[in-house]
Amino acid sequence: MARTTTPHDHPHADGQPLYWRVAAQLLGELRDGTVPPGERLPGERRLAQHFGASRETVRQALEVLRRDGLLATDRRGSHATLPGAPAQSPASLTFPVGARPAEPRTGDRATVAWEAPPPEHAAALGLAPGRPTLVHRYASATADGSGRRTAVTSFSAVALAEVEELARYRGRADGAASAQLRRAYDWMRRAGLTLHHRDTITRLADTPSVRVVRRVHDQYTRPLEITDLLVDARQDALVYEFTQPAAH
Structure with a gap:
């Protein structure tokens, strides 16, 4: 994933909650194929470092995508459910x-x-x-x-x-x-x-x-x-x- 940074875990000037922006950025990276369909996402700690946000914010962002049916979570973690070719054999x-x-x-x-x-x-x-x-x-x-x-x-x-x-x-x-x-x-x-x-x-x-x-x-x-x-x-x-x- 291309690294993005957000220096502080607070709402943006436009009033949009940070977790919504993190969800949008993560969705963009999922759609560009950085993480192939079916592949497990990095853990919350790594995602928090990646987006410069807290783990709680990442957790909320994942929940947004999960509610929209774009992520599925099992005991092995979360993975993208976007349409696309299966991961390489x-x-x-x-x-x-x-x-x-x-x-x-x-x-x-x-x-x-x-x-x-x-x-x-x-x-x-x-x-x-x-x-x-x-x-x-x-x-x-x-x-x-x-x-x-x-x-x-x-x-x-x-x-x-x-x-x-x-x-x-x-x-x-x-x-x-x-x-x-x-x-x-x-x-x-x-x-x-x-x-x-x-x-x-x-x-x-x-x-x-x-x-x-x-x-x-x-x-x-x-x-x-x-x-x-x-x-x-x-x-x-x-x-x-x-x-x-x-x-x-």
């Missing part, structure tokens, strides 16, 4: 980047460790040097050993704080046990995070390999994860699938 956002679309096979290996990430990852995620985080490693090869893919992913403190399913792995991140995080992007979306991907693809000189670096941040430009993928590209093709909403 998590099947097209398999984690990590480069993971083969089929179910894990004998030649696939995925583990997690609680350790200091590579320096490049730490810098991208805003982590102090040497500070540990959840690091995921993925390796895959075809039956004859060709087409090898290896990926290292580091998650940010924000991702671990916001996504309960990821946080649970900390206690068992010993670097040895199998850990399939193929639904990691789905978990992030269910936690109310809008995912923005930026993939940089580079062919490595004098080798048949390709390097892909994916950086993911949320709607508040907070880094969530960075993945470094190496692919033996002599026979393989990398396929990326994205969905963009139609212009209004």
Whole structure:
């Protein structure tokens, strides 16, 4: 969401209550597709920071939209009910980047460790040097050993704080046990995070390999994860699938 600010939680000069203006601004952001239909909204605390208002004002604004049938609330929070295309299928956002679309096979290996990430990852995620985080490693090869893919992913403190399913792995991140995080992007979306991907693809000189670096941040430009993928590209093709909403 594009950040807007209201310095004080009081009625505007035109006499319109602040919560009405917050409701109107939020509705505008919902209509422009910032939060896709069905996606959970950020919590009241985050919305209050976003709009520069109190949580009580945000609560009143949400109630206005709820009464008009524009929001629905369940035990997981509030989500928009505006007409529109359904949220992107998590099947097209398999984690990590480069993971083969089929179910894990004998030649696939995925583990997690609680350790200091590579320096490049730490810098991208805003982590102090040497500070540990959840690091995921993925390796895959075809039956004859060709087409090898290896990926290292580091998650940010924000991702671990916001996504309960990821946080649970900390206690068992010993670097040895199998850990399939193929639904990691789905978990992030269910936690109310809008995912923005930026993939940089580079062919490595004098080798048949390709390097892909994916950086993911949320709607508040907070880094969530960075993945470094190496692919033996002599026979393989990398396929990326994205969905963009139609212009209004």
